[in-house]
Amino acid sequence: MPQPVRLFITGGTFDKEYNERKGTLFFKDTHLRDMLDLGRNLVDVEVRTLMMIDSLEMDEEDRQMILGQCRKCPRNLIVITHGTDTMEVTAKLLGENITDKTIVLTGAMIPYAFGSSDGLFNLGSALAFVQSLPAGVYIAMNGRYFTWDNVRKNRDAGIFEELV
């Protein structure tokens, strides 16, 4: 059997909900367990919710907490769901401080509540990358992976790309 994977939830588009009364988006509980079920996942994934926020609202204290959780986690394989707007910032902090674990950050453009087809695709790829890439910190989006020290979000195109 493959190693267990720790899945840390921080919020982001994955888990945005739609409030039918107010017509607004908000956070409640994570949908990642449901998404793993929809994907018929059979990897031993331990889901832990660290926070439920938009990554634009994530501050240094939040990131330090994520770093601390990754450090003390007994698992060597970690996937983190994260808003895409500051995903590269969190990846950089983790990459500069953790080198003995494989950590993959991933996100979604479409909330689970609206089908989140890209979320299922990204979740499947993130789980695969964490099981097959060497120790290090990566961002997995759009079927691709990037190392923490060579990625930026192209905000105009809404996608991630290498620096060089």
Next chain:
Amino acid sequence: MPQPVRLFITGGTFDKEYNERKGTLFFKDTHLRDMLDLGRNLVDVEVRTLMMIDSLEMDEEDRQMILGQCRKCPRNLIVITHGTDTMEVTAKLLGENITDKTIVLTGAMIPYAFGSSDGLFNLGSALAFVQSLPAGVYIAMNGRYFTWDNVRKNRDAGIFEELV
């Protein structure tokens, strides 16, 4: 940019369609391009349809054709969509004959026409595995990967598992 990935289509549940008039399932064109779009895929994937059949109807000649296509394909990274019923048979033939390319076979339990949530999840994981695993032949299902020489389908449970 990552290497291009060749995606060979052979049919299977991924591409089963629903005939509204007759209420039966059938094959027409592949939906894999649509699924890659839904997943916001940005990997350079070359889709080639080899056949559109249920893997229970796949015979030795079909498998030899798949082997021949994998051999002469100029790409080193190959993903094959395949019905799950005989996926291990095709994987064995490829594994015994090709050692210098990374080939990942994947499938779905739910047709695209019905949402195919597991298809998107498996497609994302297959694309990730083919980019990150060493040369060899693998089956990617349920978030896991198996080497061609240590996998079987547990027909009662409807899942794949190691032989040992």
Next chain:
Amino acid sequence: MPQPVRLFITGGTFDKEYNERKGTLFFKDTHLRDMLDLGRNLVDVEVRTLMMIDSLEMDEEDRQMILGQCRKCPRNLIVITHGTDTMEVTAKLLGENITDKTIVLTGAMIPYAFGSSDGLFNLGSALAFVQSLPAGVYIAMNGRYFTWDNVRKNRDAGIFEELV
């Protein structure tokens, strides 16, 4: 409050399920309650399952049973879910024998398991027609309604149309 509506289930495409293991379609339990919930229905609907079959397999005895159930039902408003292939036959039997109740037969081209967008649309229209049409027996499909004595299924086009 509007009158209660009796909803008789006979099967048909509405309730076809997909067997993930075998890749075949079959009947289990009705999904009409789920569909009413998805539609946020607030009409008092009493769901009763009479049978779960493809309407091509419905015989005279089955139709007599449906007629008997409609007769003895204490409600004046009745909706019947029915396969489209012989819907007109059942409608004729009911129309020739019941004149003091409003009975609307409806069906779907797409099973609930695959989204059944037309099922939700037809269910909404059938519930509306049964509340607003005078006593009589009708078929409600594709947003339209037809009286039992002036309708036939155009099998080539897969739709219902007037005889004259």
Next chain:
Amino acid sequence: MPQPVRLFITGGTFDKEYNERKGTLFFKDTHLRDMLDLGRNLVDVEVRTLMMIDSLEMDEEDRQMILGQCRKCPRNLIVITHGTDTMEVTAKLLGENITDKTIVLTGAMIPYAFGSSDGLFNLGSALAFVQSLPAGVYIAMNGRYFTWDNVRKNRDAGIFEELV
């Protein structure tokens, strides 16, 4: 064939879109034609977009414009898609001024972009009610219909109900 139905679009939840980049909801084009296709609608529906706004932003001038459009419309059967927050206000204005046409206002709790199962259900019921109710102005929601002069939105419950 049934009479043609004029479908006036004013916006509301039906047509809210999700901006993947900004993660916000906005209006672009109407999805009602797509929804009619999904429902396999065969009624002759003429779609006309009058405005694309949240009904909380609808002012007296907007309502007078809707009234004017309903008056000069050559059709006797009119369906209006409308945000639910002020649907009763528009219905009252129309009801006090138009008595020779059947006008049905309807809305959705879930945007088309997120599946809008209730939208398809409501659209089906609105089209059915407009074809079968006598001249007058109605609100069709949750499978029910209400006359313009005996309806209010219960904002706590998020549903419509009779005044008396």
